[in-house]
Amino acid sequence: MSSEIAISVENLSKCYQIYDQPRDRLKQFVIPAIDRHLGRQPRQYFGEFWALKNVSFEVRKGETVGIIGRNGSGKSTLLQMICGTLNPTGGSIVTNGRIAALLELGSGFNPEFTGRENVYLNGSVLGLSTDEIDARFDAIAAFADIGPFIEQPVKTYSSGMVVRLAFAVAINADPQILVVDEALSVGDELFQRKCFSRIEAIRAAGSTILFVSHSGGTVVELCDRAVLLDSGECLTIGTPKKMVARYQRLIYAPEERRSDIRDEIRAEGDQPHSSISETEIAEPLDGYSGLELSEELPDSYDPALSPSSTIAYESHGALIEEPALFTIDNERVNNLTRGKTYRYRYKVRFSRAASNVRFGMMIKTTSGVELGGAASASSARTSLPYILPGQQYLVEFEFSCRLNPGVYFLNAGVVGDLNGSETFLHRLIDVAMFRVMSEVDNVATGIVDFSCESRIETLPSNSSDQVM
Structure with a gap:
């Protein structure tokens, strides 16, 4: 694997054995072994459910990639296998860097331990030494903002407090790869903004981020690329805007049309099994017909200004x-x-x-x-x-x-x-x-013009500040 690749997933598959009745599990354990001993074709007492089927993609270092898809499409299964908490049935995963996972937040906490003790326990699982956790503890406690409860057993916490503490530990582990499964909606609005701000800082520092979200706006805003999964299959990979639109088209399609739409999405696909090209990352007007800003007059109609991404x-x-x-x-x-x-x-x-x-x-x-x-x-x-x-x-x-x-x-x-x-x-x-259209002497900044008016006053000098 290239040193520029943070995550490489190749032909990844996961199959679960589904049993109709509990006794079928016992039959499967005993009878096929007897059949093989007697030279007969082993009988099977379970059905197969393929949560993932031959999924392949790569994530570059410093890239932010979103995983989108309907419920049951295999998103969480994929993240769990990348983090090593679930073993694949087939295929391979190679990661390059320390991984911090925000999956089932707080699931690894010991309810009898205090918050402080769980910080050290969880930090060690993430690969931090005791000295490193010591150096980060104040920042973790401040980020979680649960006050004196940090010294109380976790079994006394509310579910929100558990999530806040778990998020604080993972986010302060200085991960090289951050894996997030629908954890960006934890806590109240102030804590959510703090989470987003920290993730933006981690991204700006060059870390790789891979996350699942049902929020199309979040995927478009944060990601360089998105992977569209459906029924355990990677349908396509490409720019977030295109992937979110195709995902929404799929989920709102009538049941009898879903198979056809899946085929259409595969045929339209950007780059099913590779990383995004530099030109696609830098494309400034996704869906625009290719024209540069022209000399057209305001309040006019340009027939060439037509979207190609409908x-x-x-x-x-x-x-x-x-x-x-x-x-x-x-x-x-x-x-x-x-x-x-x-x-x-x-x-x-x-x-x-x-x-x-x-x-x-x-x-x-x-x-x-x-x-x-x-x-x-x-x-x-x-x-x-x-x-x-x-x-x-x-x-x-x-x-x-x-x-x-x-x-x-x-x-x-x-x-x-x-x-x-x-x-x-x-x-x-x-x-x-x-x-x-552009205007001369436009002082508004950003995307939306709030019609702000600036006022500058010269304040009287303070004689005590003057240099003698």
Whole structure:
């Protein structure tokens, strides 16, 4: 394995033996051995469940990779095998560097030991010496922020306190590889922000991060790449924005279409079994048609400014058509002026009856970070109660453009009741794009313009501060 590779997974598989009845386990232990002794074909009393099947990929040092997929797709199994807490049925895993794992947080704590004692116990499991734990203990206690409970037995802790302490130990182990399984939602909002901030610092320091999350926004924001798993198989690997969109397309697909969509995703795949290329990491406008920012005038329409990354969900009786941006005077545009008001419109045609229907939109950055959007109703209670087949609607969202110069993408969606639960009746990802034009003397920074006004005053000098 190259010294630049932190994790190498090759043809990794994990099979579980599933028994219908407890006595079948005993039969499997005894009868096949007798069959082999008598020269007969051994009988099998279990079914096979393959949690992972021939999964291969590499993670470079310093790279952050997200693992996404539906429940039961094999994400946690994959992380457990990488961390060495679960043995594979086949294939190989090679890691290069100290691993800190945030899997089942606190599961390795001894409930009879105090928090302090468990810090030393857990730290030693992570490969830290006693002197190293001594040097880190104050930082661990401060990060966990459980006060005097650090000296009390863990069995007296709340579940939240156990998780905070376990997270604090792992995050302060200075890992070269950090493995996280849905642990970024622990604690209250302040502690979550502290966790994210520390992970960002670990990432900035050059550590490798591999984590599972069901939050598409988190994957897009933190990751360089994402791995899409489904039914134990690696469907594709690529840029987070594309992988999250394909994952969402898969989970909202009707059951009878899932197999076909899996095949389509495999065919579309970026780089199924290799690490990402330097050009893909550096790509500034993912999904953009390739044009550089031009000399187009604000409030104008450029037909070449068209997304190439559009992904459509399967329709459940609704179809979104003709999405476009307009000025207040109904002129179609995709070159916008910061501070002006615009209208985003699309039509929805219903081919079958629908109930509790709501419409929505979302604006995203080129990397897929969701900046904000709106829905036509706050809940199903205030939505359209019933829509007949054949009806059409014109949906319009009016918004003030408070974005700084750059290129942005638009989503469109319609949700309603399907088999007793609210789901997307149709959704289009990156269905339209627009450019906010550059301005002379623009002092706003970042992505969103908050219309901040600066004021600078000269303060009177303090005579005691003056040099004699």
